[in-house]
Amino acid sequence: MAPTSASAATVAIGSRHVSKRxxxxxxxxxxxxxxxxxxVVALVGDNGAGKSTLLRALLGLSQPDSGEIVIRDKSVxxxxxxxxxxxxxxxxxxxxxxxxxxxxVDNMFLGHEHLRGGGLQHVGVLARREMAERADAAxxxxxxxxxxxxxxxxxxxxxxxxxxxxxxxxxxxRTAILxxxxxxxxxxxxxxxxxxxxxTVAERGLGVLVVSHDLPRILTVADTVTVLWRGETVLxxxxxxxxxxxxxxxxxxxxxxxxx
Amino acid sequence: MSSDAVASPAPGPNRAGPEDDDPRDDRALEPPSRxxxxxxxxxxxxxxxxxxxxxxxTAVTPNHVFWSTANAQALLLAMSExxxxxxxxxxLLGAGIFDLSLGANLxxxxxxxxxAVEQFQGVHGDASSxxxxxxxxxxxxxxxxxSGVLFGLVNGLVIAVGDVxxxxxxxxxxxxxxxxxxLIANGSDVAGMPVSLQTNIGLRRVVGIPxxxxxxxxxLVVLWAVVRWCRYGLRVQAIGSSRSAxxxxxxxxxxxxxxxxxxxxxxxxxxGFIDLSxxxxxxxxxxxxxxxxxxxxxxxxGTLLEGGSISIxxxxxxxxxxxxxxxxxxxxGVSSFWQLIVTxxxxxxxxxxxxxxxxxRAHGHGK
Numbered sequence: 001m002a003p004t005s006a007s008a009a010t011v012a013i014g015s016r017h018v019s020k021r022x023x024x025x026x027x028x029x030x031x032x033x034x035x036x037x038x039x040v041v042a043l044v045g046d047n048g049a050g051k052s053t054l055l056r057a058l059l060g061l062s063q064p065d066s067g068e069i070v071i072r073d074k075s076v077x078x079x080x081x082x083x084x085x086x087x088x089x090x091x092x093x094x095x096x097x098x099x100x101x102x103x104x105v106d107n108m109f110l111g112h113e114h115l116r117g118g119g120l121q122h123v124g125v126l127a128r129r130e131m132a133e134r135a136d137a138a139x140x141x142x143x144x145x146x147x148x149x150x151x152x153x154x155x156x157x158x159x160x161x162x163x164x165x166x167x168x169x170x171x172x173x174r175t176a177i178l179x180x181x182x183x184x185x186x187x188x189x190x191x192x193x194x195x196x197x198x199x200t201v202a203e204r205g206l207g208v209l210v211v212s213h214d215l216p217r218i219l220t221v222a223d224t225v226t227v228l229w230r231g232e233t234v235l236x237x238x239x240x241x242x243x244x245x246x247x248x249x250x251x252x253x254x255x256x257x258x259x260x
Numbered sequence: 261m262s263s264d265a266v267a268s269p270a271p272g273p274n275r276a277g278p279e280d281d282d283p284r285d286d287r288a289l290e291p292p293s294r295x296x297x298x299x300x301x302x303x304x305x306x307x308x309x310x311x312x313x314x315x316x317x318t319a320v321t322p323n324h325v326f327w328s329t330a331n332a333q334a335l336l337l338a339m340s341e342x343x344x345x346x347x348x349x350x351x352l353l354g355a356g357i358f359d360l361s362l363g364a365n366l367x368x369x370x371x372x373x374x375x376a377v378e379q380f381q382g383v384h385g386d387a388s389s390x391x392x393x394x395x396x397x398x399x400x401x402x403x404x405x406x407s408g409v410l411f412g413l414v415n416g417l418v419i420a421v422g423d424v425x426x427x428x429x430x431x432x433x434x435x436x437x438x439x440x441x442x443l444i445a446n447g448s449d450v451a452g453m454p455v456s457l458q459t460n461i462g463l464r465r466v467v468g469i470p471x472x473x474x475x476x477x478x479x480l481v482v483l484w485a486v487v488r489w490c491r492y493g494l495r496v497q498a499i500g501s502s503r504s505a506x507x508x509x510x511x512x513x514x515x516x517x518x519x520x521x522x523x524x525x526x527x528x529x530x531x532g533f534i535d536l537s538x539x540x541x542x543x544x545x546x547x548x549x550x551x552x553x554x555x556x557x558x559x560x561x562g563t564l565l566e567g568g569s570i571s572i573x574x575x576x577x578x579x580x581x582x583x584x585x586x587x588x589x590x591x592x593g594v595s596s597f598w599q600l601i602v603t604x605x606x607x608x609x610x611x612x613x614x615x616x617x618x619x620x621r622a623h624g625h626g627k
Contacts, residue, residue: 061508082510097508099501101568102494110498111509113491124491 009073012037012207013058013089013176016075018067019231020053027053028064029231034224035176035207040198042218042239043211045228046251051211052094054228055178058209059091060084072175085111088174094181096165100154104146105135107153108168138171139163142197159190166197176207183214195221215244229253302562303574309610310580317588326591333465336473337538339583341366343476343576344531345550346557347483348524350575353558354487355520356500356567357419357426362528363550364437365411369532370542371441373404374450377457377536387452387540397457404533405526411437412525416518434551441544451541462537472534479527484572493570496520500567557582560610581610 014034020027028050035041045051056062058069060078068075071087078084091097098107105128114127114134135149144163146156153161162185169177179198183191191214198221202208212218219225222239227250235250298304318327325331345362352359380396382389390396411433418429464471487493499506499513507513535543559565560581561574585606589599 059508080510081508085510091508093508095504097502097505099498099505099568101501101564102498106494106498110495110506111511113494115491125489126491126494 039223042222049228050231090169090173306577337470340472341531345554348527350558354570361430361434363547365528368441369407369529372407376403405529408529412521416521420514420517
């Protein structure tokens with residue numbers, strides 16, 4: 001559980017001049033973002049700036065029209081989300097992407113289930129005890145406490161679900177984690193905890209890309225801030241050099257050299 | 261939202277210590293007994309209802325004839341086809357898809373199988389003129405299953421690849437399948453099956469259990485194990501619980517959906533062969549309610565209509581409920597009009613009992 005394989009590279013995950021069009025809408029025009037291993041990059045922008053579209057492209061959920069996706073310094077083509085997962089790229093989706101009827105353990109292992117060895121492997125028998133132990137260990141490592149790992153996820157609170165989704169992504173990502181509004185559903189204290197989790201995850205050598213509207217909070221954790229404006233990267237700057245008003249101005253286009 | 265997901269910044273065991281009296285952390289408590297756990301499930305409630313009805317009908321039928329080996333065998337035989345359809349449907353419902361065409365699939369499979377068997381007749385229409393009975397039956401069985409599988413495959417392709425709502429897709433294939441069955445059978449039931457089909461399969465018993473029921477029970481055991489222990493069962497329920505979550509976890513959702521419709525279709529094909537071997541003829545008009553009966557059995561048994569949770573054992577008790585009622589009311593001499601009314605009320609009762617249990621569950625968890 002020491003994901004250091006990405007550390008040798010200079011880019012854990014990123015995009016270069018990516019564009020994507022949906023019918024009449026040019027969702028991405030020239031989107032470039034670079035997430036080095038061990039760093040936290042905040043991706044910010046106004047609604048409709050193309051943040052979600054870029055995230056989807058980085059995850060393999062959709063394919064860009066032009067430009068390239070880079071994972072561990074290599075230009076890659078992600079045909080599906082499975083290709084992204086195979087490269088060790090995982091995500092905390094805004095809706096968390098949990099199966100509400102399944103238990104915490106089953107959710108954490110969804111798509112990565114452990115099977116019993118021997119002849120039982122061929123019929124796909126689950127190694128439930130091993131899965132439960134590993135899920136428990138992964139949650140402990142992040143100091144996440146849950147009432148039980150066998151309850152269905154729908155019985156958990158919003159904050160607990162968020163924690164499960166984060167722990168799952170941390171458990172399976174070896175290269176980078178993309179987080180879409182990880183604090184949107186949370187209260188103040190829980191948000192602080194998630195922010196410190198983001199720090200912890202980056203310190204393990206993973207690249208972390210965070211999409212957030214929570215500018216004051218995200219500035220405390222981001223090494224770099226990338227601003228998207230109408231599908232284009234208009235600013236890439238160290239987080240410590242930026243103030244919230246600056247950022248807001250850039251997000252709405254004042255610094256992009258065009259009239260709004 | 262009030263509770264904390266991530267507490268205590270210091271890394272420590274994920275188990276509440278003695279000083280932590282968080283009432284939500286129940287892992288330190290004795291786990292509830294297996295019986296207590298079981299009684300909280302829908303399957304348990306329906307089983308209790310089944311048992312109550314058996315006791316009631318045993319008491320009220322003349323000479324307590326309901327409680328007899330012969331009646332037990334009749335019940336098992338009567339529920340064998342419904343059980344096969346309902347088990348297949350439970351799996352589909354688990355993945356969040358529906359199938360209204362199972363009855364049509366059964367009929368079409370039986371017609372295809374019967375037509376295949378007929379090819380081995382020496383004199384057309386003469387049930388005693390089969391040249392090679394064993395081969396005829398074997399080919400018939402294969403034709404039934406193949407027809408069912410193909411029907412399921414078509415459903416699956418329309419639903420998974422064509423992205424058509426399963427209710428609409430199977431409503432369409434229900435019509436197509438029924439029409440094709442009528443067309444192949446030329447509008448009248450295919451009869452004249454070899455007698456040994458009935459004596460050796462449809463009406464035969466092995467260690468006292470009707471052969472058709474054995475097929476249903478075998479499917480029950482296999483699917484129960486798959487749902488409980490296997491990755492396939494887990495992924496199917498994940499798809500039903502949240503299709504988009506399953507997709508983003510890298511699960512091949514379309515492939516799973518097609519495999520499920522093939523499974524349910526194949527089981528409908530087996531049910532078609534059973535129908536043929538029980539009655540020695542097809543039954544074009546006898547299965548129009550089968551798909552809905554299968555839904556009833558599955559849902560009464562606790563499989564969620566919304567997807568995400570399958571109860572295989574519950575489906576067994578749900579299917580049993582229908583035949584117990586049917587047979588009990590007939591043996592008690594209740595008129596057929598009353599049978600419909602009583603059946604409806606018992607179904608309501610089953611669901612209401614579950615509501616009570618669910619309210620208690622919710623109360624017990626204090627949420």
